[in-house]
Amino acid sequence: MFSLIVKRILWMIPTLLIISIISFIIIQLPPGDYLTAYISALGETGETVDAELVEALRNRYNLDEPIYIQYIRWMKGLIKGDLGMSFEWNKPVKELIFQRLLLTVTISIATLFFVYATAIPIGIYSAVNQYSWGDYTFTFLGFIGLAIPNFLFALILMYLADIVFGLSVGGLFSPSYQNEPWSLGKFLDLLGHLWIPVIVLGTAGTASLIRVMRGNLLDELRKLYVIAARAKGVPNVNLLLKYPVRVALNPVISNIGWVLPSIVSGSVITSIVLGIPTTGPLLLRALMNQDMYLAGSMIMMLSVLTVIGTLISDLLLIWLDPRIRYETREK
Amino acid sequence: MKNILLSIQNLQTHFFLDEGVVRAVNGVNLEIPLGETMSIVGESGCGKSVTAFSILQLIASPGRIVSGEIVFHRPNSDNVVLTNHKERDKRIRAIRGSEIAMIFQEPMSSLSPVHTVGNQIMESLILHTNLGKTEARLQVIDMMQRVGIPNPVQRFNQYPHQMSGGLRQRAIIAMALICRPKLLIADEPTTALDVTIQAQILQLMRDLQTEFEMSILLITHDLGVVAEMANQVAVMYMGKIVEQAEINELLTNPQHPYTQALLESVPRRGQQPKAKLKVISGSVPNPFEQITGCPFHPRCEEFSDGLCNQGDPPVPFQFRDNQHVACFIREKDKTQ
Numbered sequence: 309m310f311s312l313i314v315k316r317i318l319w320m321i322p323t324l325l326i327i328s329i330i331s332f333i334i335i336q337l338p339p340g341d342y343l344t345a346y347i348s349a350l351g352e353t354g355e356t357v358d359a360e361l362v363e364a365l366r367n368r369y370n371l372d373e374p375i376y377i378q379y380i381r382w383m384k385g386l387i388k389g390d391l392g393m394s395f396e397w398n399k400p401v402k403e404l405i406f407q408r409l410l411l412t413v414t415i416s417i418a419t420l421f422f423v424y425a426t427a428i429p430i431g432i433y434s435a436v437n438q439y440s441w442g443d444y445t446f447t448f449l450g451f452i453g454l455a456i457p458n459f460l461f462a463l464i465l466m467y468l469a470d471i472v473f474g475l476s477v478g479g480l481f482s483p484s485y486q487n488e489p490w491s492l493g494k495f496l497d498l499l500g501h502l503w504i505p506v507i508v509l510g511t512a513g514t515a516s517l518i519r520v521m522r523g524n525l526l527d528e529l530r531k532l533y534v535i536a537a538r539a540k541g542v543p544n545v546n547l548l549l550k551y552p553v554r555v556a557l558n559p560v561i562s563n564i565g566w567v568l569p570s571i572v573s574g575s576v577i578t579s580i581v582l583g584i585p586t587t588g589p590l591l592l593r594a595l596m597n598q599d600m601y602l603a604g605s606m607i608m609m610l611s612v613l614t615v616i617g618t619l620i621s622d623l624l625l626i627w628l629d630p631r632i633r634y635e636t637r638e639k
Numbered sequence: 640m641k642n643i644l645l646s647i648q649n650l651q652t653h654f655f656l657d658e659g660v661v662r663a664v665n666g667v668n669l670e671i672p673l674g675e676t677m678s679i680v681g682e683s684g685c686g687k688s689v690t691a692f693s694i695l696q697l698i699a700s701p702g703r704i705v706s707g708e709i710v711f712h713r714p715n716s717d718n719v720v721l722t723n724h725k726e727r728d729k730r731i732r733a734i735r736g737s738e739i740a741m742i743f744q745e746p747m748s749s750l751s752p753v754h755t756v757g758n759q760i761m762e763s764l765i766l767h768t769n770l771g772k773t774e775a776r777l778q779v780i781d782m783m784q785r786v787g788i789p790n791p792v793q794r795f796n797q798y799p800h801q802m803s804g805g806l807r808q809r810a811i812i813a814m815a816l817i818c819r820p821k822l823l824i825a826d827e828p829t830t831a832l833d834v835t836i837q838a839q840i841l842q843l844m845r846d847l848q849t850e851f852e853m854s855i856l857l858i859t860h861d862l863g864v865v866a867e868m869a870n871q872v873a874v875m876y877m878g879k880i881v882e883q884a885e886i887n888e889l890l891t892n893p894q895h896p897y898t899q900a901l902l903e904s905v906p907r908r909g910q911q912p913k914a915k916l917k918v919i920s921g922s923v924p925n926p927f928e929q930i931t932g933c934p935f936h937p938r939c940e941e942f943s944d945g946l947c948n949q950g951d952p953p954v955p956f957q958f959r960d961n962q963h964v965a966c967f968i969r970e971k972d973k974t975q
Contacts, residue, residue: 532748539695540736540763540814544727551751629753630798 316622320615324608328386331607332379335600341371342395342598349597369395382604392601396594401605405587409609411480412586415505416571416613422510423517423567428560430514431521432553438526450515462508462581469504479583480505508578513567521560528552554628561624568617572610642673643712644822644854645694645739650707652686652693659927663689663702665878668955671822671854673714678857678869678886680901684923686878687858691824694856695735696726713738714821737767740815744827746807750799750814756807757783757795760814767818779817786813786843805836812843819851826858841867862905866890874898877924877934879952884962894964896939933967941968 343366347357366372370381385392391401434443469475479486480501485494528534529552537547576588587606594603626633652664664686671677679687692698694709709721711734724731740763743749750759757779764775776795783791786809799807808828815823825844829837841864848855857868865872866886873883874897882895893899903917921938924930930937936947946967955963956970964970 532743532745533751535697536741536743536749536811536814537751537759537762538697538735539741541732541734541766542736542762543732551754554753555751630755631752631800 312626313623316619320619323615324611327611328383328604328608329379331611332382332600332604333375335595335598335603335607336375336378338598340598341366342369342600343371345596345598346395369393382601386605386608391605394594394599394602396597396599396602401602404602405590405606405609408585408587408590409606411584412572412575412588412610413613415502415509415575415584415586416568418502419506419510419513419571420564420567422506423513424560426510427514427517428521428557431518431560432525432548434518434522435525435529435556436548438522443522446518450518453511453515456511458508458512458578459581461511462504462578465504465508466582475500480585505575505578505582505584508582509571509575513571517560517563517567520563521556524556524559525552528556558625558629561628562621564617564621564624568614572613642714643670644673644714645671645712645856646710647690647694648708648710650690650693650709651705652689652698652702653705654702656701661926662878662929663926664693667707667875667878667880669873669880669883671856672871674848674852674854675870676848676855676857676868677871677873678859678865679873679875679880680859680862680865681875682860682923684926685875687860687875688826690875691741691826691856691858694721694824695739695741696721696724696728696731698726711739711822733767736763736815736820737818738820739822739824740818740820741824741826742808742811742815742828745831746804746811747799747831749811750807752799755796755798756802756810757797760810760817763814764817779813782813782817783810786810786816786847787839788813804832805839808832808836808840809843812840812847816847816851820853822854822856823848824856824858827860828857829864830859830861837864844868862902874901877930879934879965880955881935881965882963883955884959888959888962892962894958894962894969895935895966896941896968897935900940933965943968946971 343362347362350357370378373381382392389402391405393399394401394404397404430446434446437443480498481494482497482501485497488494531552534547534552537551538544542550572587575584575586576592578584579586579588580592587610591603591606591610593599594606647667647669650664650667650669651662654661654663667686667690669677669679669690679690681687689698689702693704696704698704704722707722711719711721713719719730719734721731721734750756757776760782761772761775761779764770764778765772768775770778780791780795783794788794788806788809794802794806794810799810802810808831812828823844828844829840832840844855845868847853855868857865859865869886871883872886872889873880874889874895875881876897882889882893882898884894889898890902893902897919900917900919904919906916919938920940924934924937930952932948932950933939933953936942939947942948953965953967953970955965956973958964958969958973
């Protein structure tokens with residue numbers, strides 16, 4: 309078991325290395341570099357740029373070097389924990405993204421909990437009461453949740469929260485707490501704001517997980533071992549939770565691997581609409597301006613999150629399903 | 640008069656589907672004697688499994704027991720009318736697994752893949768007795784030993800996928816017998832096993848039957864298994880019992896044309912090597928169909944127009960001491 313976990317963690321290294329190469333290449337793919345983007349942006353406003361200054365900047369950031377040298381330079385920094393400088397903000401990348409990364413992780417984890425806490429019970433209910441009114445209602449709501457684009461849903465929720473409940477919406481903190489240090493009040497204020505992005509980001513995932521859970525459980529409920537357990541006289545609720553639900557959870561758990569990255573990447577537009585300082589809006593800007601160290605570092609951080617999410621789901625599966633446990637052991 | 644453990648009277652279990660009503664069990668009368676083996680044989684879809692499931696009230700929607708009465712005559716205790724209790728009743732749950740237990744056809748799928756075998760065998764014991772975990776575990780290991788599972792202490796913590804089909808079926812038998820039921824319902828217990836394992840499992844069931852003094856209701860389509868196990872045989876066709884007799888009577892002197900055809904479709908020792916087996920002409924009718932007269936008449940070789948296809952289906956009559964047949968022709972011959 310322990311060696312398995314170590315092996316899985318070691319496997320993360322080549323995975324991340326490949327991700328870093330691919331993302332670095334993609335960031336470099338558009339013609340030109342940060343300075344050409346910078347010059348054209350200035351040109352649009354009518355200013356001209358001193359050619360010598362451009363040349364000096366280009367030398368300073370080593371933008372003339374071949375791509376693989378730039379990559380190696382970047383990787384060397386990464387290993388030492390130096391994420392490089394952001395051209396646009398003229399600040400170290402670490403400083404820029406740390407707060408945002410923390411918020412992204414908070415929102416993602418909260419959303420993940422929301423998704424599982426609602427999808428699993430509803431999925432169980434829908435399967436056990438297949439074709440009942442409740443099942444139809446949840447199916448209907450689920451399809452609406454899947455079909456509404458997140459930004460629209462965000463706008464609707466903000467409108468409702470503001471007009472109907474009179475809550476301060478947008479951002480993650482009320483104006484009074486915005487620049488305060490952390491305190492219980494600030495934390496509660498965060499919770500008060502967190503629910504909108506969590507619901508917006510979680511609805512689509514919840515809807516699809518309800519379908520997965522319902523479908524799996526329906527399959528399991530018809531299996532002979534469920535009837536066999538009933539023939540032993542096991543009370544209904546115990547039976548449901550002990551046998552079919554546990555087996556049906558398996559694919560739901562393995563979904564963590566892809567639910568997590570989809571929440572992280574899906575949060576870009578939502579964050580812009582809701583004005584939440586997560587990594588999403590910053591990443592979008594960095595990509596548009598070819599701010600390569602900023603963009604690269606953020607993509608790396610998000611990849612690490614995704615790979616960790618997959619690891620967690622794998623470990624949960626091993627814990628949940630003995631068949632996987634023994635298969636991995638035999639290998 | 641023998642002691643009766645379970646009696647089924649006029650059982651009708653129907654399934655209400657969008658396409659129509661399937662009368663899976665359509666008026667079955669059956670008595671299971673104490674300590675003996677009663678076997679129900681018939682083709683797939685004749686209603687034999689549904690009869691078994693009806694006894695434990697395990698019929699799920701869209702199926703329903705429409706009418707009839709199933710009475711469990713408990714030795715040294717009061718009778719229970721099983722049909723008076725709903726599927727989720729506490730009373731019926733207390734009987735399931737403790738006094739009436741069931742084993743199923745497929746040893747692979749009737750065990751949960753994510754729980755240890757020991758845990759699953761122990762479950763009934765914990766549910767139906769006041770035993771503590773350690774005591775229950777010892778009893779389970781003892782039972783596993785008795786059903787012929789080698790190294791029961793190690794096997795206790797194994798999962799079903801780590802066992803062979805034969806071992807799994809032994810575990811299922813242990814699971815059914817752990818509370819020493821009075822009646823064991825075995826729904827095709829050996830169908831999924833290969834022949835050598837089949838013989839071992841049947842031997843085991845016979846041994847445990849004598850040891851525990853229990854009755855067995857054996858559901859099968861395999862006449863070889865019936866010949867080896869049963870004291871009494873009921874032949875089912877389209878939700879009805881068409882012939883019921885003592886085993887030797889049925890094998891040597893079958894009366895109903897369907898029973899005769901069934902027996903002739905089985906290869907026998909001493910038969911010509913290339914001789915063709917008999918085939919019952921036609922196929923099992925559409926389950927939604929209701930046939931007037933005898934349900935077997937469209938496929939019957941002795942079909943007589945005006946007699947077999949008229950009015951209500953035939954009712955079993957006593958042909959011999961220990962043999963009842965539901966056939967218009969036999970009845971006519973007998974009365975003449």
